[in-house]
Amino acid sequence: MCSVISRVKPVQRALASTLRLRTNADGLNYAAAQSRRFCPGFITGAQPLWVTSRSYCARIATTDGLLFRQLFEVESSTYTYLLADADTKEAVIIDPVLETIDRDLKFVSELGLKLTVAVNTHCHADHITSTGLMKKRLAGLKSAISKFSGASADIHLKEGDKIPFGRHCLIVRETPGHTDGCITLVTGDQTMAFTGDALLIRGCGRTDFQQGCAKRLYKSVHEKIFTLPDECLLYPAHDYLGRMASSVGEERKFNPRLTKTMEEFADIMNNLNLPNPKKMATAVPANLVCGLQD
Numbered sequence: 419m420c421s422v423i424s425r426v427k428p429v430q431r432a433l434a435s436t437l438r439l440r441t442n443a444d445g446l447n448y449a450a451a452q453s454r455r456f457c458p459g460f461i462t463g464a465q466p467l468w469v470t471s472r473s474y475c476a477r478i479a480t481t482d483g484l485l486f487r488q489l490f491e492v493e494s495s496t497y498t499y500l501l502a503d504a505d506t507k508e509a510v511i512i513d514p515v516l517e518t519i520d521r522d523l524k525f526v527s528e529l530g531l532k533l534t535v536a537v538n539t540h541c542h543a544d545h546i547t548s549t550g551l552m553k554k555r556l557a558g559l560k561s562a563i564s565k566f567s568g569a570s571a572d573i574h575l576k577e578g579d580k581i582p583f584g585r586h587c588l589i590v591r592e593t594p595g596h597t598d599g600c601i602t603l604v605t606g607d608q609t610m611a612f613t614g615d616a617l618l619i620r621g622c623g624r625t626d627f628q629q630g631c632a633k634r635l636y637k638s639v640h641e642k643i644f645t646l647p648d649e650c651l652l653y654p655a656h657d658y659l660g661r662m663a664s665s666v667g668e669e670r671k672f673n674p675r676l677t678k679t680m681e682e683f684a685d686i687m688n689n690l691n692l693p694n695p696k697k698m699a700t701a702v703p704a705n706l707v708c709g710l711q712d
């Protein structure tokens with residue numbers, strides 16, 4: 419389905435024949451999954467969340483051959499995303515957080531995944547990435563970040579690059595404005611996009627530090643995200659109100675900042691007056707070298 423970028427090594431495909439999953443329900447009983455959709459996303463307690471009508475979560479469960487997990491880190495309200503080819507088990511993790519490295523690696527191990535790439539959507543200011551430490555704990559794992567981030571990594575990404583995992587891939591769209599090196603990762607079929615801090619649900623990343631520029635962000639969102647199909651589901655790096663996903667059509671219509679003119683948007687962004695993230699002084703230097711190393 420997607421071509422392979424030369425900088426990522428081909429992954430062992432021998433697992434494919436022995437480790438096949440029922441793709442429609444990620445291992446759940448198929449009939450049950452059809453009648454009562456299981457939401458594999460953010461779970462606040464021990465009980466899984468069941469949804470009765472077709473929703474964002476239901477859409478996830480019906481994506482052909484794609485295993486998807488939306489994970490949450492409570493202190494920084496960060497979403498980490500795990501995507502894998504249900505047949506080959508090749509997997510990619512987006513924006514993993516240091517505090518939740520054990521949880522994330524347990525998922526990888528329990529689901530029998532072969533994690534090949536850990537990608538950060540940008541150099542985060544509010545938490546330390548677990549990418550560096552994850553590389554030490556998983557042989558063959560490669561880190562990836564935008565070439566414009568200023569951060570070290572095995573793979574430096576640019577517009578149009580593809581991160582393959584089995585029959586699936588993520589395609590890089592550069593969406594600077596919150597930082598210089600912000601990227602949005604879009605699935606090959608354009609049904610899902612991981613927007614980092616460029617576009618949040620009914621909001622967007624702040625533009626008052628780390629090379630932030632409101633007009634640049636406005637242009638990025640309008641040209642690189644709002645040009646995706648209306649049905650494309652959007653998954654941000656954060657949400658502070660418990661929301662999990664949105665869609666392009668929804669944000670084009672209801673985002674209170676991005677529906678304004680560029681001048682109005684810049685005025686809003688330049689007057690947010692938010693306090694700096696609590697961990698900023700330690701997070702940024704650490705993330706420039708792929709997070710903590712030991």
Ligand SMILES: N[C@@H](CCC(=O)N[C@@H](CSS)C(=O)NCC(=O)O)C(=O)O
Binds near residue numbers: 543694
């Ligand atoms: N309170 C948090 C930081 C909250 C914050 O500033 N979030 C950023 C994304 S992480 S750099 C942001 O862009 N927010 C935009 C908004 O409108 O809220 C902490 O102390 O860590």
